[in-house]
Amino acid sequence: MTRPVYLVDGARTPFLKARGGPGPFTPVDLAVQCGRPLLMRQPMPRDAFDLVILGCVNVIQDEMNPARVAALRLGMGDEQVAFTVQINCGSGMQSIDTAFRYIRDGSHEMILAGGTEALSHAPLVYNREATEWFGGMAQAKGAMDKAAKLTELRPDFFSPVIGLERGLTDPITSLNMGQTAEVLAHRFGIDRETADAYAVDSHKRLAAAQADGRLDHEVLPAFDRDGVAHKTDDGVRPDNSMDQLAKLGPAFEKPYGKVTAGNSSQITDGASWVILASETAVKAHGLDPIARLVDSEWAALDPSIMGLGPVLASTPLTQRHGLAVDDIDLWEINEAFAAQVLSCLTAWQDDDFCRDVLGYDTAFGRIDRGRLNVDGGAISLGHPVGASGNRIVLHLANAMKTKGARRGIATECIGGGLGGAMLLEAV
């Protein structure tokens, strides 16, 4: 027996650009900031959830199992079961998918599923020798021992790498994520201008959505301890122009690369939650769902072309449900890199690719830019890796409701060579 699963509501923090040094919130702080008002605006008691699942990639030492720490800090009760999931950039969607399957299969009625990430809090990582030296120093007893240890000190012990840089490098191919986008740009013939134009558009869309108040229900202000109220995604650059972007040099492969800081997603902090519920829970608490989760899919491919993950994960969904390109009214494809999104679109329009790789007779077709990432994406609002997958599902549901769309897909590429996708329908 499979049961319908509803997306009842959701909320996220503004995505806050990392500006050198740790930002004002830890991963759990972020989850608490948007979780509090979300639980406050829904009628169910805060201890009514069967489970809390939170995606988070860079867990900090003080917050092991951030899902449980967040649940307790949100006042959901000592008896709240909670676990954290990690599938790199797909973590925030993994939490939704796990919740979706549990509810669909009948073991759970209502689950709070989220994603959080504070990339600005990524630790400094010291090399192995330096770490051993620090350990030895801590164990050294007495002045002589300490002095002896001190002589072993080498300057390069103090050149830590930012952990984030390591995290964004594929451990199998040793390619940086930006380099995987360079690979796709090369393979699919995406030029710099097209990528930059896509990026400019992303900023314009987000700025328009912010100005129209279309995000007001989804993005709730976060308040830090210094008294600053963070109201909106602060990485948006509405007056970004092609000229300005053209001035930027390649960020990953100097001097000839096409992927720049301007046409890549931003490094940000942020969190997002959605409430998923069965029909029983919807009735019991008098809830008013915004969408229904229909199906989900995960796919894997060579890590060096991880950016094609959305194509490989979405295709089984459309095939399983017999949906043509025009049957999907809205798409959210996470904007890791402009070149990467554009490569996905190109692949779907390529007869040979669709026939040989996806098993279609001809090309899947062209996804109209008017249906894709309608209110901007990770290029303009940032990519807190553990939160992004959650955000695109939430925003798809909200955008479908606003536009009266019937069907939508949220999908993302995942570092390490994976892709995830979810199919939603209007209620």
Place this chain on the structure above:
Amino acid sequence: MTDVLEYLPKRLAPEETPKPQGVTNWRYAQGDIAQLWLDCADTGTNVISEAVLRELDTLLDQIKGDRPRALVIRSAKAGGFAAGADIDGFADLRGDKAVQMLEQGHAVLDKLAALPFTTIAVVHGNTLGGGLELALACDHRIGVEGVKVGFPEVQLGLHPGLGGTVRLTQLIDPVAAMQMMLTGSSAHDRKARKLGILDALVPERHVEAAICAAAAGKLDHYSGGLRATAMRTRAARALAATRMRSEAEKKAPNQHYPAPFALINLWEDHGGDATEMQKAEIASFAELLDSATAQNLIRVFFLRRKLKSEGKGKDGIDHVHVIGAGAMGAEIAAWSAMQGKRVTLEDVALEPLGKAVKRAVGIYDKKHLSGIDARDALDRMMPDPNGLGRARADLVIEAAPEKLEIKDKIYASLAGVMKPNAILASNTSSLKLADLVATAPDAGRFAGLHFFNPVSQMPLVEVVSHDGAEARTLDRLAAFAEGIDRLPVRVTDYPGFLVNRILGPYLMEAMVMLEEGKSKEEIDCAALAFGMPMGPVTLADQVGLDICLEVARSLRNGLDRPMADTPDWLAEMVDKGHTGRKSGRGLYDYDNGETPPDLPADDPADSIIERLILPMCDAGVECLRKGVAQDADSVDAAVIFGTGWAPFRGGPMHYAKVRRDVPRRLEALAAEHGVRFAPDKGWASFG
């Protein structure tokens, strides 16, 4: 179903140990390590009463005969070891009777100290005053985590009287000991261990092991160190005492607060000889107990208890929604969250909400909350720009600007949104509830809840009734105030309610004097000399000149009696934005480095003091006549806890009773300065 944590046994069951025949306050179990549990009858808190000491005296004889290896003394009460001496028991003792009682008490503790086997006090929670003196008479003190030790006697105008001055100065660094006793501040667990008051600090689960270690002689004392040795000479003590006197004089002048000086003398003269010091302690304590200051401060202690008792019962309030994130709303929200309430704080703008979070961080910092406690309090306090909390709160506190239209609009928008049983309370200080109630969703569940600024420092909350308010609503609000560790006083809907009605003339008369050409320092220093915590000019700046103007206006319009006129320049200052300390400039110019005086005048003009103080007494009498407060004690309590009114004088009503000539002096002032001083007709039946 039972929560698993609740279900697990606590493994501490003092009630299984019986009380010996004829003993009501102690439980005793014989054994190799004998156990003596202090468990005062018919109360949740132990105090060291005459009966407790008398019973202990008898028990010690028996225990001595039982010849255990060690004796453990601990408390059967969950809240703490003992809160102090039994103030009710000694407040009325005078002269020889006091000396006699003290000597008996000393004899019991000396007997305990002289036992031929090891004695161990296990202390947890509040271990204060007489409780600490009992523990100090033991060989060892084992503290349970969370313990708080101290000698708060100075707050009652006294110093320790059961040997505490002797034993503490001998046990630890005498300067640190004196510091504790002079300030009345307590030392929490690690601090107490570091000072050497505790020989060990352990969690409850390791108490038994620590007792065994102590009994086996494996628990070392910390000695007071070098300084303790040095202070055995009189010359060294004289030097330190001089420093202490000048410090004490700054904080609490000898003239008003004699106890710190008595304590310093005691130590300086006898710190080198325990026997002499003990005798002197008894004499000094008995003398202090006779002083008006101690009697009035003890009175304040009882007044606090009276207000607390007005907030008995359950409030049924878990979630508080505060509307308006100005200074007041933010303080109410931060304080309530710190006290465990779930709080939503609403404002139309984000900026004040952000500032409110920062303010909360500052308050938690000042109150020394641990990182985890501060985080949890901040988590409980949710800035709420969309007013989501309105529908979930059990209590909505409106702290919006003092404009009828604004409040009306807010109240109208709450109808049908608030929970059926929720209360709406206004924090207004200058509007009448009678004018607000019309738009409140439910008159029965509407009332005033008037906090004082800053909430985190001023303990008073006025619970204001009006004709349509349900008794249950007022009870719940009083219980709420008590539950968040504030002191509720029940008052009626009267211009300025109780406290501002009384405070108004103090501030207004100061403005008149400024207009007459008196200097602000002259006025403030006179008030300080009377014992006020700050002069009226400084206070007006603190409260905000705009608020003062508003309160003055509401008093002038609402009261059926002549009031002082407010000088025009005051309104002009407010118009220019010079609203007081909050704007950086008021009657004092803070931005340009001007600071209000903090030293009292040596020779203050009686005329200034009388013009400031006597109208407050008069206003109190008027409030009593009009039934604004229940009785004179409520008036005194409210004015002391709401404004810091010279506590050693016992409150304006008490002061008037003692002085006896207030109405006559008012008449004289009326003849000289105008009808605003004409005594209220309530004086006829006062006193």
